Amino acid sequence: MKVTNYLISFLFFFNVCHHDAQNLLVQVFSQKKIHSIELEVVLGSYQVQSADGFLSEINEGQSLKLQVNSSNQIHVTKNGIFMGVYDTLFLFQSSHLDYIRLSPNLSNKTKVKPREYEGDFEISAFHSHIQVLNSIFVESYLEGVLASEAGVRCAKEYYKIQAIISRTFARNNLHKHDDAGFNLCDAVHCQAYYGNYQGELTAINEGIKETNGLVLVDSNNVSFPTFFSANCGGQSAETDQIWNKSLPNYVSHEDTFCVHTRQANWEVYISKAKFLSYLSKNYYFDISKPEQRDMAFNFTQNERKTFFIHPSFGIPLRDLRSTFKLRSTFFSCEPVGDKVLLRGRGFGHGIGLCQEGAMEMVKRGYSYKEILSFYFRGARLSGWNNPISHW
Ligand SMILES: [Zn+2]
Numbered sequence: 001m002k003v004t005n006y007l008i009s010f011l012f013f014f015n016v017c018h019h020d021a022q023n024l025l026v027q028v029f030s031q032k033k034i035h036s037i038e039l040e041v042v043l044g045s046y047q048v049q050s051a052d053g054f055l056s057e058i059n060e061g062q063s064l065k066l067q068v069n070s071s072n073q074i075h076v077t078k079n080g081i082f083m084g085v086y087d088t089l090f091l092f093q094s095s096h097l098d099y100i101r102l103s104p105n106l107s108n109k110t111k112v113k114p115r116e117y118e119g120d121f122e123i124s125a126f127h128s129h130i131q132v133l134n135s136i137f138v139e140s141y142l143e144g145v146l147a148s149e150a151g152v153r154c155a156k157e158y159y160k161i162q163a164i165i166s167r168t169f170a171r172n173n174l175h176k177h178d179d180a181g182f183n184l185c186d187a188v189h190c191q192a193y194y195g196n197y198q199g200e201l202t203a204i205n206e207g208i209k210e211t212n213g214l215v216l217v218d219s220n221n222v223s224f225p226t227f228f229s230a231n232c233g234g235q236s237a238e239t240d241q242i243w244n245k246s247l248p249n250y251v252s253h254e255d256t257f258c259v260h261t262r263q264a265n266w267e268v269y270i271s272k273a274k275f276l277s278y279l280s281k282n283y284y285f286d287i288s289k290p291e292q293r294d295m296a297f298n299f300t301q302n303e304r305k306t307f308f309i310h311p312s313f314g315i316p317l318r319d320l321r322s323t324f325k326l327r328s329t330f331f332s333c334e335p336v337g338d339k340v341l342l343r344g345r346g347f348g349h350g351i352g353l354c355q356e357g358a359m360e361m362v363k364r365g366y367s368y369k370e371i372l373s374f375y376f377r378g379a380r381l382s383g384w385n386n387p388i389s390h391w
């Protein structure tokens with residue numbers, strides 16, 4: 001009986017995770033080396049199973065403590081009582097509303113802020129650390145992603161946009177972590193997913209529900225890559241300005257909605273000596289010539305450029321951005337005493353959706369469809385599985 005029970009759950013778990021596109025397997029705490037972890041049921045109950053079958057049920061308020069040992073196995077206790085040592089544990093929620101609080105401890109004993117998650121779990125030892133995979137329906141996963149990526153204080157219309165973008169990203173990247181046996185990680189590498197926020201989330205929940213299953217595709221019904229950044233500085237960037245690849249989906253366009261928002265402008269001072277030495281060391285830029293020094297100190301970008309000064313010097317602006325930790329590549333330079341003043345516009349790569357511009361459009365009464373078609377030119381809406389609605 002137990003074995004049958006287990007097999008049904010096992011098959012369900014893997015079917016759901018690997019074949020049904022509506023369900024995701026997400027690695028959580030992916031940036032942490034977890035040595036031990038406490039799992040406390042906050043709502044409902046969970047069934048605990050090992051590869052050999054049913055082990056136990058944990059109810060509301062009860063907890064499991066898992067610790068990895070030197071032979072790469074997981075030592076399990078329930079409410080302080082030893083239960084055994086296992087390679088992998090599965091936790092299945094009894095109803096889809098049940099959720100659990102995960103409190104990990106790292107190998108170096110630092111504590112990590114606990115997070116709460118819905119869905120099922122597969123927990124295993126991996127190179128002497130504990131790996132936690134969360135099996136979750138896409139629409140529930142999005143609640144966590146939206147709270148993590150956009151915060152919990154935006155308008156519903158804005159969450160509709162972010163839901164479609166994040167859903168499209170998930171659909172476009174289902175195979176990103178195939179080698180490791182899951183779909184997505186919870187870090188910025190994929191999309192931030194720091195738990196299912198359990199507070200009042202009416203706007204997020206409604207934004208997701210009202211766009212249920214919608215994704216962006218191009219005119220040939222091919223998935224549209226959905227990039228976004230905080231503020232484009234008034235002009236969107238093209239992908240080859242920022243990365244070494246050219247995506248025809250993105251053609252630079254003007255954005256007047258974000259130019260007076262919070263992160264529209266920035267300034268940074270860099271010492272002239274440091275600035276010149278960087279250019280000379282990395283790009284053979286001849287700083288002995290006064291006219292070259294002048295060009296470096298008096299660089300203007302009224303429209304987005306790809307290279308500093310002139311393409312012939314071969315100095316990509318993205319290199320300056322990463323070296324000097326600048327908010328964007330969209331900046332101009334002027335000399336101020338022994339320093340160079342960089343006056344910049346925007347925050348982030350500037351490709352795709354401009355979050356602050358989109359929020360401003362929402363304030364001015366534009367609909368999510370109008371905003372998406374403003375930032376993702378040539379894109380249209382479709383269903384996760386089937387092409388459905390268009391605009
Ligand atoms: Zn990832």
Ligand SMILES: [Zn+2]
Pocket residue numbers: 231232233234235255257258259354356357
């Ligand atoms: Zn913008």
